[in-house]
Amino acid sequence: MPETHRLLVLSDVHYAGPGEQARRGYELRVVKNRLHRGLIWAWRHGVWLKDPLAHNHLLDQFCAAAGEADLVVANGDYSCDSAFVGVSDAAAGDSARYVLTRLRDRFPNRLAAVLGDHELGKMSLAGRVGGPRLASWERATGELALEPFWQRALGNRVLVGVTSTLLALPVYEAETLPAERERWRALRAAHLDQIRSALAALEPGRRWLLFCHDPTALPFLWEEPLVRERLTSLEATVIGHLHTGLIFWLSRRLAGMPEIRFLGQAIHRMSRALRQARCWRQFKVRLCPSLTGCELLKDGGFLEARLPADGGPARWLKHPLPWTPGAPTRGAVSPT
Ligand SMILES: [Fe+2]
Numbered sequence: 001m002p003e004t005h006r007l008l009v010l011s012d013v014h015y016a017g018p019g020e021q022a023r024r025g026y027e028l029r030v031v032k033n034r035l036h037r038g039l040i041w042a043w044r045h046g047v048w049l050k051d052p053l054a055h056n057h058l059l060d061q062f063c064a065a066a067g068e069a070d071l072v073v074a075n076g077d078y079s080c081d082s083a084f085v086g087v088s089d090a091a092a093g094d095s096a097r098y099v100l101t102r103l104r105d106r107f108p109n110r111l112a113a114v115l116g117d118h119e120l121g122k123m124s125l126a127g128r129v130g131g132p133r134l135a136s137w138e139r140a141t142g143e144l145a146l147e148p149f150w151q152r153a154l155g156n157r158v159l160v161g162v163t164s165t166l167l168a169l170p171v172y173e174a175e176t177l178p179a180e181r182e183r184w185r186a187l188r189a190a191h192l193d194q195i196r197s198a199l200a201a202l203e204p205g206r207r208w209l210l211f212c213h214d215p216t217a218l219p220f221l222w223e224e225p226l227v228r229e230r231l232t233s234l235e236a237t238v239i240g241h242l243h244t245g246l247i248f249w250l251s252r253r254l255a256g257m258p259e260i261r262f263l264g265q266a267i268h269r270m271s272r273a274l275r276q277a278r279c280w281r282q283f284k285v286r287l288c289p290s291l292t293g294c295e296l297l298k299d300g301g302f303l304e305a306r307l308p309a310d311g312g313p314a315r316w317l318k319h320p321l322p323w324t325p326g327a328p329t330r331g332a333v334s335p336t
Pocket residue numbers: 012014077241242243290
């Protein structure tokens with residue numbers, strides 16, 4: 001039996017610590033227009049997530065169900081970002097710190113954590129408040145010790161983690177503060193340099209896996225000649241952010257759609273990402289769902305990859321997690 005490395009991936013924990021729990025209704029409170037509020041309410045209750053603050057128990061469920069692993073990748077979005085400005089908000093910062101501490105304690109020296117869009121801040125769906133903030137960057141990369149770029153070797157494979165908000169800055173820039181834009185651009189340029197250097201050092205043919213929270217970043221990576229050159233040995237790109245296979249499926253169907261500019265920045269950002277989504281296929285994109293999944297399908301869980309040390313192809317499995325606190329984890333494991 002050849003040696004196999006066991007890799008686990010979880011994403012979009014969206015934990016709500018006490019400070020965020022006290023902000024029940026935060027998403028609708030910032031929406032002034034009654035029609036928009038009604039539409040968002042219907043979307044949240046029927047499809048996305050009725051109560052985003054009610055799923056903290058899934059972090060413990062994951063830790064209990066995970067078993068042992070050679071490496072665990074947390075693919076971003078640790079808090080609920082209920083102030084929409086990322087972890088510089090004290091309550092969101094506390095939520096993210098709790099998750100990262102819990103995971104680092106559970107998997108000592110075996111956790112690689114990716115920065116998600118909600119660590120840095122993101123404008124609310126229709127409320128037009130918030131966005132990426134440099135103070136959140138400082139806390140995420142300082143106190144929370146999140147590495148914007150990382151590499152780990154696992155057998156003969158190299159795993160690479162990148163920061164999607166930096167790569168997709170042209171899409172997110174309208175949500176940043178004008179006084180902070182120059183610094184964001186410099187951070188993005190430095191990030192791209194790190195990626196170029198790492199890929200230049202990767203031996204041709206060496207298998208690698210990419211971890212990128214938000215697929216909005218992929219068309220910007222596609223513009224990099226060295227990235228395109230190394231795509232033949234890329235085994236998979238694991239994204240999070242979309243939370244459910246339903247949105248992943250829809251996104252691929254809507255790839256190439258026109259940009260929608262008249263419904264606010266959040267809709268413009270999403271439609272622009274979908275317009276450029278045709279290149280996802282080249283990146284061999286695989287979704288790690290949120291621990292919760294969506295309200296409609298309750299399809300949350302985490303991924304496992306079994307990576308043969310002899311270089312054979314990876315085998316991917318999805319482990320579902322139950323919604324009900326305290327319920328046993330369902331035993332069914334489905335190939336994904
Ligand atoms: Fe998320």
